[in-house]
Amino acid sequence: MAETEIDELAPDAAPPEEGELDEENRLKPEFVRAVEDALEARDEGRAYELVEPLHPADIADLFELLGHEDRAALAKAITDLLTADVIAELNDYVREDMMEALPPEAVADIAEQLDTDDAVQLIEDLEPEDQLAILAEMEPEDRAAIERALAYPEETAGRLMQREFVAVPEHMSVGDVIDYMREHDELPTEFWEVFVVDALHKPVGTCALSWILRTPRAVALSDVMKRDQTLIPVGMDQEEVALRFQKYGLISAAVVDESGRLVGQLTVDDIVHIISEEAGEDVMLLSGAGEGDINEPIRDAYVARVRWLIANLVTASVASFVISRFENVIAQLVTLAVLMPIVAGIGGNAGTQTLAVTVRALATNQLTSSNTWRAVRREMSIALLNGVSVALVIGTVVSLIFGEWHNWAPISLDWHLGLVIGLAMLTNILIAGFAGVLVPLTLDRFDTDPAIASSIFVTMTTDSMGFLVFLGLAVATGLVP
Template sequence: MQDALSDFPLRDEEGDVRPEFLHAVADALEDGDISRARELTLDLHEADLADLLEILRQDDRARLIEALGEDFKAAALPELDEAVRDQVLEEMPPERVAEVLQELESDEAVYLLEDLDREDREDILSKLPYFERIALQRSLEYPEDSAGRMMQTDLIAVPPFWSVGQTIDYMREAGDLPERFYEIFVVDPAYHLIGCVALNKILRSKRPTEMEAIVDEEMHPIPVSVDQEEVARQFERYNLNSAPVVDEDGRLVGVITADDIVEVVQEEASEDILAMGGVGGESVVDTVWETTRLRFAWLVANLITAIAASIVISFFEATIEQMVALAVLMPIVASMGGNAGTQTMTVAVRALATQDLGPANAMRVILRECAVGLLNGLLFAVIMAAIAYFWFGSDGLGLVIGVAMVVNLFAAALAGILIPLGLDALDLDPAIASGVFVTTVTDVVGFFAFLGLAALWLA
């Protein structure tokens, strides 16, 4: 497919884009060598073209799209990161975007439209033919991230009394079939879903067989308004390759295939990872200003936590003046608590996301976490008591840090499991806010337990 380029590939053997390729394209674009830029990029797969566009500089992106002109592959657009996609769509006149939308499958067209401003979107929609416009508008009416937004509306549905032969003839003659499909749906006259017939079953059946006789009624139909995270869970749980989407009345409205689910799972996992790291909604193509702004908010939340911990320390200024070794050791207690709390919280947040943690086993997991917190608390109490004793030659100090360690690791376990469970029960995303709350608990408890015990001992 890419014979001309086989000795100058886009990717290295690890699948990363090669810097040499990027620079060759960027140099051609900056030198105005349109034909060289076209030669390098014309035969790229749409996914590869998208990856290349993402790492090009902003002005080079516009130049490349202009250079490709009508040869720009529409299918590359849905593969682009949101920030880059918006920029690229803005570079294209609405007529061209409308053309591009018609080349795409319906779920991809919706995906492109949903992030645009209302005005831009209406402008583009108005340039589409009637039926395409209506279909897209209907999909856009479903809630964001719902099955209705993800589904493909091109599908094949036949009545139960059709024979296999009739169905095959219909497919041979019909012109507007979906590009890829894996099953045929069987519906009643009101389009209520009866079941589906996998293509391999049709191929293996004799022509006179009625569809009714080979229909598989054991399906996992997905309600159209369900969130994509739940759709992904259904696919994962039942190892689905595709699933029909039905409206409130059980009427067939679309189909979702596993390749879309791969994207959703990756996206949801990224969201959780970034949220837990305090960088929600960020991507490597964002600008410096945008990134600074997004991270600033999270750092402010963390600053408030840190100041709360400092206020606790300030209660014990006199104690620290009495024994400055306390200032040396106190970060250890807080840091161990923070890490133990993060461990518990990470397991809890992930298990909530994958539904391995739910009401049926919450109590058992809470008890287990408390036991683990207590055990590790005792182990590190002994270790830290020994270290403090040998470092500062004080058995009292060893005892104080040991007890503080047990208290803080137990508090870390409790906070690490109860905070995510509580946020989840309140229908808040535990991945986003758990971290700040858990660290607040472990910092405050850690400093208070250590310095408070020290104050009692020194008093």
């Protein structure tokens, strides 16, 4: 990829004037409306004049604040302002909108300004025919690099890695390395370490730039390089890559192919994006809200959400079936109908708490097969303590509320009803704790993302079992004949 030009750092990339941003550093509504008015009037010159002073990050924000049609119009009006820095800041859906609005040669020109990983991210979501048209406009070397990256599966190290890195043979001296970096303009603009390779281009060590700058020129690179390094297989999932960076405190890491040859590097700025993306994805999956992006097309959001709502409808019918079996019991003591939602609701909250902890532990590799039962015992201990505490509170409150009162003073307490709801609450919280651990563990064992459907099954369990235990205890203890 082409290197960042010096003029990209010129004053025209400075932050926008105060008048365009509010006190929270967001574009003011009146500024956004002015751009919309210019686009509606097809006054591209005015739109360009308004946008030109903006910082690349604020131009990206502007695109995200505009509607679909306005984005396409603005992209055509300010094509030469769409630098690599703007593209890198864009939301995925907004970026796709823009790429469809621009001619292939314009997209190709933008892609050539980016590092390989960013260029791949720019092109990978487009339609195959659009990808081919853009690649055809690119320089052969850049096109080949992107085609190789697209050959790897999505969300793997091979798709994410940068092909631009600095690699030198181990026989060099520190001075040789410094001269090499000064003489070659095609090296990456930003990097933190130099990879040392053998004759087969396999990494044998790494040397931080700080070490190179502080070491005398005559010293052999092999004497100062760090031989222990974390190598990332080209097929490793991006979530596992992020965990490696987090666990070992990496700034960058070499990516190797199946034969162990150095083919790329990953840097911490890429990993921060992955961590944010994976965390947001898990939260959205737990809620069944799809990708949860406000720029996601309505049809995609509808499809993602409605299937889980229908699934939830089916599982909710299980709880309704349980209630129907106790119809006569509820009819004899209407108080049970008043208290039933409390038992199910508290159980559901308890299950959700345990579920969230378990899913996070699985995602961060804190919970593995080696400590599964210890984690289960821990969560059940917490559930027991929570259950006893809540049972005592709800049992006492119900006994007071549903007892006999005279002149604002209790004459007798309904300890029987309080005992039943207290035991039901304790039991349901224990069930919730067990389900909150067991459901995601089971899904994970079958190689299914535990965030996808866990909440539905846990809610079904706590609702149906809560009703069953509460109404069953009412009958079993003689509260209802």
